[in-house]
Amino acid sequence: EPEVTQTPSHQVTQMGQEVILRCVPISNHLYFYWYRQILGQKVEFLVSFYNNEISEKSEIFDDQFSVERPDGSNFTLKIRSTKLEDSAMYFCASSDLGQGTDTQYFGPGTRLTVL
């Protein structure tokens, strides 16, 4: 069964450093998303991406964040200068938006720890 994969599973970084979180969406999907879950809180939408551009972004997704689809398979989230409050689980999701409804399939997540 096709699945979304994410690397690394755990990333530890120092405050102010840049991190890149990587995702390989399901191969025939065209719509990609990043969400995050801070410990003890709900899963929050960060950004959606289609046709090589951002479709929608949340207030969380400020200038420190960027997304890219560098090739035909990977989808990345970059945080330029990490802050302590960026520590969270980051989930990538993808969908094919068939029939006008959107079932998003999630990867296992990357746990980001900012020290």
Place this chain on the structure above:
Amino acid sequence: DQQVKQNSPSLSVQEGRISILNCDYTNSMFDYFLWYKKYPAEGPTFLISISSIKDKNEDGRFTVFLNKSAKHLSLHIVPSQPGDSAVYFCAASQNSGGSNYKLTFGKGTLLTVNP
């Protein structure tokens, strides 16, 4: 901003009995609803969904009911099994007219099925 609410943080049921998980929403523009199951250290796994044009959708042991007038949906699991023990998230999306449907999640309900 709690557009999707899961008011029960936890639920405990006996194996073989019915589990009923509830979800309320406030945004009347939501038109697609999903339930995800999440184990610790894993990503949300899609379980079942329902469009706002329906009031019931069934898939094996899982049934989702939607009451649009009450802005309420529920997930029924019958019979419950110990392997169903996980956090269950209710999520909703809205056709914003764009090409992506961001998901708004509830805080989740921890279901424990006792043998």
